[in-house]
Amino acid sequence: MTQRDPDADPPREPIRVRPVSGRDPVRPASTRAGLSADVATASLLEVLHELNNMLDGAARSLSLARRSLGELALAPGLDPGVMSRLDTASAALGQMADLLHAALRPGAGDVLAAAPDAPLIEIITHALDVHRPLAEEHRVELLAEVSPRLVLAGAGPIYPALANVIRNAIDAIAASKVGGRVEVVAELVTGESGEPHVWLDIVDDGPGPTEAARRRATDPGFTERRDGFGIGLSLARRIVRDLGGALTFDARSPDDPVRPGGRGAHVRIRYPLPS
Structure with a gap:
């Protein structure tokens, strides 16, 4: 039997990896990132479900x-615009419900691209009314001005792009606190x-875009508003590109081809006419 030297260091215990607080042992960073993505996706689905x-x-x-x-529609003193506003709100809620239902389906894919088609003139009118x-x-x-040649044309899934551009224009004018005008031609x-x-x-x-906005307004995450998300115009550009078109954003100029002169911004969306 081997005698242990009393002056030697005590023997070390073998190193063991133990779970911490009942959790699994540490995983590689790539695995942790995957788990985080799974948790984020599950959390988003739960939020969508509750929103639904x-x-x-x-x-x-x-x-x-x-x-x-x-x-009471014929009652004296009832604002005739009330029913119209309720109809607009009802249609908007219906669109939201359809979008949420589509997003909650397994393998939903790009739910915005799968939006049901409608006449372009109805899409423009609804986007303005909302x-x-x-x-x-x-x-x-x-205001809106629609060519007679487009009266019977379908819109394709362009509504989210148009709605985001309109909202962006209103927000820009609102920041100036002097009122203004947004036109869709x-x-x-x-x-x-x-x-x-x-x-x-x-x-x-409105006041028109800054130099930074002219260069980066459609970049994901870019915003100059304190409460902005930097999603609207980048989403609009993505939708238009997926349709085979293009979106441009710039300041108005004295020789603006649509509304010459004045200040403000000009967004042009162009895409192939849906068949």
């Missing part, structure tokens, strides 16, 4: 209110390939 439930309750309440007011309360709050006039143009293209010009008379 709240949206359903709001839509039902709105439907009951509309039905009650419908019975934003009209915000515009009125900031004394912003909303829709025209049918023959492209370089000879195929028909839809051109949507959104022009405002």
Whole structure:
């Protein structure tokens, strides 16, 4: 039997990796990142599910209110615009519900690209009506001019792009606190390939973009607003590109092809006419 030297260091115990607080042993960084992404996705789905439930309750309440007011539609003193605003809100809630339902389906993919088609003139009208309360709050006039050649044209999944550009224009004017105007001009143009293209010009008379905004307004995450997210215009550009088109953003100039002179911003959306 081997005798241990009493002056030698005591023997060391073998090193063991133990779970901490009942959790799994440490994983490689790539695995942890994957787990974080899974948790984030699950959390987002849970939020979408709860939003869907709240949206359903709001839509039902709105439907009951509309039905009650419908019975009083001819009552003296009732603002005739009330029913119109309720219809707009109801349509917007319906769009939100459809979007949430699509996003919650397994393997949903790009739910914005799968949005149901509708006539372009209806899409433009609805986008303006949805934003009209915000515009009125900031004394912003909303106008539209649609070419007769586009009256029967379909819009394709362009609504989110158009709505985000309109919202961005209203916000820009609101920041100036002096009111203004946002115009949507829709025209049918023959492209370089000879195929028909839809051109949507959104022009405002706000303060106009800064030099940084002119260069980066459509970059994901770029915003100059304290409460902004930097998503709207980048999302709009992505949707338009997916349609085979392009989105440009710049300041208005004295020789602006749509509304010459004045200050403000000019966004042009152009994409192939949906078949």
